[in-house]
Amino acid sequence: MKKRHLITAALPYANGPIHIGHLAGCYLPADIYTRFLKATGEEVLFICGTDEHGVAIELKARKENTTPQAVVDKYYEVIRDSFKDFGIDFSHFSRTSRPIHHETAQAFFKKLYDEGRFKEIETEQYFDEEAGQFLADRYIIGTCPKCGHDHAYGDQCEKCGSSLSPDELIKPHSALSGKAPVKRKTKNWFLPMDEMAEAPGFKEYAKRVELWKTNVKGQFNSWIQQGLQPRSMTRDLKWGIPVPVAGAEGKVLYVWFDAPIGYISATREYFEGLGQPEAWKTWWQDPSSSLVHFIGKDNIVFHTIIFPMILNEHGGYNLPDQVPANEFLNLEGDKLSTSRNWAIWLHEYLIDFPDKQDELRYTLTSIAPETKDSDFTWKDYQSRVNSELVAILGNFVNRVMVLTHKFFEGMVPGNKLKPDTAARAAVLDAIRANQDEVAGYQHEMIRSLNDFRFREAQATMMNMARAGNRFLAETEPWKLHKTDAAATAVILDYALQLCAQLALACEPFLPFTKGKLLQQLQWEPDTATRRQWWREQDAVFPLEAGHQLGQPFLLFQNIEDAAMDAQRARLVKPTPVEENTKPEYTPLKPEITYDDFVKLDLRVGQVIAAEKVVGADKLLQLTIDLGFEQRTVVSGIAMHFAPEEIVGGKVTLLANLAPRKLRGIMSQGMILMAENKDGKLLFVAPNGSADNGGTIS
RNA sequence: GGCGAGGUAGCUCAGUUGGUUAGAGCGUAGGAUUCAUAACCCUAAGGUCACGAGUUCAAUUCUCGUCCUCGCUACCA
Numbered sequence: 001m002k003k004r005h006l007i008t009a010a011l012p013y014a015n016g017p018i019h020i021g022h023l024a025g026c027y028l029p030a031d032i033y034t035r036f037l038k039a040t041g042e043e044v045l046f047i048c049g050t051d052e053h054g055v056a057i058e059l060k061a062r063k064e065n066t067t068p069q070a071v072v073d074k075y076y077e078v079i080r081d082s083f084k085d086f087g088i089d090f091s092h093f094s095r096t097s098r099p100i101h102h103e104t105a106q107a108f109f110k111k112l113y114d115e116g117r118f119k120e121i122e123t124e125q126y127f128d129e130e131a132g133q134f135l136a137d138r139y140i141i142g143t144c145p146k147c148g149h150d151h152a153y154g155d156q157c158e159k160c161g162s163s164l165s166p167d168e169l170i171k172p173h174s175a176l177s178g179k180a181p182v183k184r185k186t187k188n189w190f191l192p193m194d195e196m197a198e199a200p201g202f203k204e205y206a207k208r209v210e211l212w213k214t215n216v217k218g219q220f221n222s223w224i225q226q227g228l229q230p231r232s233m234t235r236d237l238k239w240g241i242p243v244p245v246a247g248a249e250g251k252v253l254y255v256w257f258d259a260p261i262g263y264i265s266a267t268r269e270y271f272e273g274l275g276q277p278e279a280w281k282t283w284w285q286d287p288s289s290s291l292v293h294f295i296g297k298d299n300i301v302f303h304t305i306i307f308p309m310i311l312n313e314h315g316g317y318n319l320p321d322q323v324p325a326n327e328f329l330n331l332e333g334d335k336l337s338t339s340r341n342w343a344i345w346l347h348e349y350l351i352d353f354p355d356k357q358d359e360l361r362y363t364l365t366s367i368a369p370e371t372k373d374s375d376f377t378w379k380d381y382q383s384r385v386n387s388e389l390v391a392i393l394g395n396f397v398n399r400v401m402v403l404t405h406k407f408f409e410g411m412v413p414g415n416k417l418k419p420d421t422a423a424r425a426a427v428l429d430a431i432r433a434n435q436d437e438v439a440g441y442q443h444e445m446i447r448s449l450n451d452f453r454f455r456e457a458q459a460t461m462m463n464m465a466r467a468g469n470r471f472l473a474e475t476e477p478w479k480l481h482k483t484d485a486a487a488t489a490v491i492l493d494y495a496l497q498l499c500a501q502l503a504l505a506c507e508p509f510l511p512f513t514k515g516k517l518l519q520q521l522q523w524e525p526d527t528a529t530r531r532q533w534w535r536e537q538d539a540v541f542p543l544e545a546g547h548q549l550g551q552p553f554l555l556f557q558n559i560e561d562a563a564m565d566a567q568r569a570r571l572v573k574p575t576p577v578e579e580n581t582k583p584e585y586t587p588l589k590p591e592i593t594y595d596d597f598v599k600l601d602l603r604v605g606q607v608i609a610a611e612k613v614v615g616a617d618k619l620l621q622l623t624i625d626l627g628f629e630q631r632t633v634v635s636g637i638a639m640h641f642a643p644e645e646i647v648g649g650k651v652t653l654l655a656n657l658a659p660r661k662l663r664g665i666m667s668q669g670m671i672l673m674a675e676n677k678d679g680k681l682l683f684v685a686p687n688g689s690a691d692n693g694g695t696i697s
Numbered sequence: 698g699g700c701g702a703g704g705u706a707g708c709u710c711a712g713u714u715g716g717u718u719a720g721a722g723c724g725u726a727g728g729a730u731u732c733a734u735a736a737c738c739c740u741a742a743g744g745u746c747a748c749g750a751g752u753u754c755a756a757u758u759c760u761c762g763u764c765c766u767c768g769c770u771a772c773c774a
Contacts, residue, residue, distance in 0.1 A: 167772090193771085218701045219769070226700070229771040297702080297768055327702075328767065335767085366722085367710080372703045373767055380709065383723060391736055399733045406732075455710075459722070466737095473738040478731075558734060 002290040002321070004043035006283045007034050008263045009088075010295040011051035011096065014075040015060050018082045019343035020376060021336040022296075024364035025326040029454050030294035031088045032365065035508040036449045041531035045283055048083075049094035049266045050076045054255040055136050058239040062176070068239045072097055082346040086357050087511045092273075094266035096241075096258060101265035105258040106244040108314060109233070113245055117196075117313050118189040119230055127184040130177035134236035140181060142169030186236050188251070189243070193228035193309060201312040205319040209304060213452075215371070216325050219300045231306070233257040260307040263293075290321040300325050324452040327369035331376050332571065342571065344376075352567070358510040359385045359556065365458045365509055378564045385559045388462060393513075394555040396468040397502070400495040401520055401552035407481050412496055413489035414545030427475060427487045431494045434471045438464050438498065439539050445505065446537060454509075461505045468498050496521070496549075497541040504533050504540075513555055522550045601656035602672075602696035604686055605631070607649050622646075624653055624669070627693030631655075634667035650685040652696060 009030040012018060018027075027048075034046040052072040061068040076095050083090065094101070112118060126135045174181050196202060209220050233254045234243050240252025264284060271279040283289050293303045303323050311317040329336065336343050349360060363384045367374045404410055419425035441463045448457035472495065481488040503517040504525060518524060523543060533540045608630070609623035624631045633653065637646075652672040659668045672684040686696075 215702050215768090220701095222700050222769085223771095226770095226774060229774095231771060300701090301769065330767090371710090374709070377708085380723085383708085386734090387723060387736090390734060395733060395736055399737075401733095403732050459710095462722085469733095469737050470739095472732075473730080476730090476732085478733095481732095554734065556734085558736095 001042075003286075003288040004283065004290070005037050005045070006267070006289055006291050007037075007044060007046045008291075008293050009046070009048045009090075010293075010299055011049055011259050011262050012079050013054070013056070014050040014052045014072040014079065014095070015057050016075060016338045017078045018346050019336060019338070020331070020346070020349075020360070020364060021329040021343070023086065023088075023346065023360075024329045024368050024374075024376070025296045026294050027083065027086075027088050028361060028364055029324065029326065029368060029452070032454050032457075032508040033292070033294070033449070033452065034089060035511065036534070039504070039507055039530050039533075040535040041527065044091075045267065045270070046089060046091045047094075047263050047266045047270070048088075048090050049092075049096065049262055050079055051255065051259045051262065052076070052095055052097040053240040053252070053258060055139070055235075055237055055239070058237065059139070059176075061239075069097070078347060085350055086346060086361065089511070092266055092270035094262065094269050096262045096265075098265070098269065100269050100272070101258070101262055102241050104265035104268060105241050105253055105261045108261050108264075108310070109253060109257065110244050112310070112313055113189065117191070118233065119192050120187060121190050121230070121232070122185055122187045124183045125186050125236065126172075126174075126181040128174040128176050128179060128181050130179050131174065133176075133238065134184070134186060135174055135176070135181055139175040140169065140172050141175050142172035187247070188232040188234045188236075189245075189248075190230035190232050191306070191309070191313075192230045193306070194230065196309045196313055197224060197228050197305075199309075199312055201319070202309060205308055205312065208321070212322065213324060213371075215297060215327065216300055216304060216323055220304045223301055223305055228305070256302050256306060257310070260302065260310070284318060285316050287318060289318060291318050292322045292324070293320050295323065295325050297325050297327050322452070327371065327373045329364075329367070329369050329374055329376055332378070332568070333375060344567075352563075355512075358512045359389060359559075362389055362458070362510060365454055368455050370453065370455055378567045382559045382561075382564050385556060389556040390558055392462055392469065393465040393502070393506075396465045396472075397499050397517060397520070397555055398552055399472060400468070400492065400499055401549065403477055404492050404496060404549060405552060407477075407485070407488060408492065410549045410551075412543045412545055412547040412549065413493045415490050415493045415541075416545075417486055417490040423484065424487050427480075427491060430471065430475050431490065434467055434494070434498075435539060437467050438501065439537075441467065442501070442505070442533070442539065443537055446534065449508070458509045461502075461509060464498070464502055464505055468495060468502070471495065471498075493543075493545070494541075496543050500525075500542055501533065501539065504530060516553075516555055520550045520552060522548060598697075599656075600654060603653050603655045604690040604692055604694040604696060605651050605653040605655075605671075606692050607646050607651060610647050620646075622671070624651065624671075625692050626653070626655065627691060631668040632666065633669050633671060635671045637671070637673065646683075649683060650690065652684045652686075 007030055010026050012022060030046065030048075034044055037044045050072065052068075057068050057071055061071045064071070072095070080093055083093065096105075126140055127133070128135050172181060173179060206220075206224065209217055212220075234248065234251045234257075235254050236250065237252050238250070240255065241258050242248070243251045243253060264280070267280040267283055268277070271277060284291075295303050300323070303320065303325070308319045311319055331342060331344065334342055350357070353359065359381070363381045364376070366384055366388075367376060367380065401410075404413070407413075417424060417428065419428050441460050445457045445460040448454070448460060471491075475491045477488045477491045477495075480491070499517065500521055500523060503514050503521065503523075506517070507514045507530075521543065525542065529540055529542055532538055603626055605624040605626050607622050608625045610620050620635050620637055622633045622635055624633050631653070654670040654672065657670050659666050674682045674684050686694075
């Protein structure tokens with residue numbers, strides 16, 4: 001065991017919020033492991049932050065008509081708060097747009113550059129002249145040469161599944177401007193990974209990979225055996241960290257170069273905040289520190305090959321000791337998808353299930369995709385909560401608390417009993433047997449945690465509560481109390497000590513429950529007690545005779561069917577990929593004459609009042625000012641706009657449309673709306689200061 | 698296309714360095730019980746271990762092939 005443990009969790013990409021798949025695959029295991037190590041008294045640092053660069057964020061900003069900075073600012077906060085709410089206990093949560101990260105990443109690049117580690121290679125890349133930038137393969141669209149699908153991407157055709165290069169596409173055009181891209185020469189800096197794989201430091205590191213999880217080892221070996229190719233560490237993009245080299249204007253660092261370095265800059269930032277600007281080096285460079293990366297399976301190659309290679313070439317850094325990558329979590333049988341909104345978002349979950357963080361943590365850990373993809377269903381969630389958390393753990397604690405209050409006024413009754421009758425000897429035997437059983441689980445759980453088998457560890461923790469329930473069934477203190485109060489006292493004393501151990505045991509998995517349990521026990525374990533239990537693996541019986549317990553309350557509540565039905569109803573079945581990504585243009589209508597057009601009386605209007613139409617989901621009742629008069633217009637835009645956000649806005653009104661009653665309200669005209677491909681409505685309005693009532697032609 | 702991982706009870710998952718009856722939790726059925734959120738506790742039923750072939754005295758486990766799921770894919774090997 002090394003002296004200190006640096007734990008990282010994959011930097012979440014700041015183009016959307018966090019969903020249960022992220023939590024189950026990466027952040028929860030990392031948090032459990034960190035909490036476990038801390039409980040044993042180890043020195044631990046748990047580092048994370050948002051990854052805020054790259055082409056996807058640039059495109060999202062463009063699509064939403066805002067800036068990349070605004071996008072990342074928004075999601076940085078959402079993501080940070082989600083983690084906080086779920087008790088993901090980072091030592092520090094940073095972001096890659098901070099100056100300290102830019103400096104760190106640039107310094108890294110500069111050192112490798114100055115030492116001649118990169119290869120400068122000139123290639124031809126597709127360039128969008130109108131957008132003024134180079135295009136990633138994914139952003140070139142054209143007709144698939146194999147199946148004729150007219151919306152194939154430059155890297156792959158989603159319809160027939162064939163892999164493509166942009167050159168193969170028929171009629172290629174840019175996803176940004178729609179124009180045909182041209183080829184331009186550009187210079188980039190490549191990491192000669194084939195050569196670097198032969199470096200002694202890397203070869204030494206490769207040996208330890210043999211001991212890692214099969215999925216990780218498999219991919220690692222696959223890449224090494226196939227032979228590595230040089231890979232560009234710079235990109236022709238705008239949004240990112242400028243390449244700190246002369247002649248590299250307009251180029252940024254490849255996100256996969258800069259993102260892992262984010263672990264380092266976040267560590268630096270953390271210690272600078274503590275006023276110890278040099279302390280980060282101990283964690284990254286002292287060989288007595290271990291480095292563990294928690295990631296999802298999509299990140300294996302970067303964390304097991306590219307980043308270690310960069311660290312090794314830079315020199316002076318520790319290479320990872322473990323990369324326990326998980327597989328993926330599905331939701332109700334389908335892949336999670338941010339773009340298709342097939343997900344359970346953490347911030348939304350807490351609105352519907354306030355104070356039920358541990359219920360989700362428990363479910364996700366019990367189905368964590370440790371060896372293969374797994375599936376989250378609301379039915380399963382309900383079952384885990386009701387028949388495990390409520391029935392086993394919550395119920396055991398409640399039974400013990402209620403019995404103690406009933407028989408001993410809520411005081412720890414003490415454990416002194418002589419085996420002076422056969423019945424009493426049997427009670428003491430039962431306690432001893434149960435102690436042995438629980439100690440077995442304790443050792444097993446700690447073993448599992450050390451081996452990154454968190455699902456198994458959590459199940460073993462629950463076995464302790466099961467043992468508690470069995471103990472009560474065997475000793476039946478509610479019966480015995482009528483004949484032997486002294487024997488009943490020792491039974492409940494032991495059961496309470498078991499509750500205290502459960503509070504210790506559930507800490508990595510269920511931190512909120514741990515707090516509730518301690519509150520009921522009116523007990524706060526000191527570091528030595530925790531450490532003794534977790535490290536030396538001795539059972540501890542910390543509650544002293546006469547100690548006054550708190551009032552019992554339920555740790556968990558049953559989840560009703562109705563709540564699950566509501567959640568399932570909320571999930572929108574994802575549409576097939578091609579339907580969603582292919583822009584569908586409505587066919588043109590038959591030709592009309594100018595005379596047809598002039599029949600329309602279009603006017604500039606202004607919304608001066610808006611309210612929801614009672615009993616209608618989609619309708620807003622608007623009052624439109626036309627200068628010379630005010631109109632009441634009922635418009636089907638309530639799903640897209642809140643009344644208060646549109647008051648004051650200019651609109652285009654079709655003013656001579658025959659009035660029509662909608663939901664009992666006479667609507668005098670129609671508001672013109674544009675619809676984008678996501679089905680979102682946008683107002684069509686004059687872009688200057690047009691007067692209300694002005695004509696439009 | 699290539700490579701990697703996976704396909705084991707109704708569900709979620711363990712496991713097998715090849716060897717008699719393949720495990721757990723949940724769900725289901727039966728029993729027992731009433732301190733406890735009709736919860737707990739005990740018992741039982743449930744599986745040609747994706748499919749086909751091969752090696753072997755013996756294959757769910759090793760080899761090859763096929764099908765399916767997921768991930769990665771650097772002009773793709």
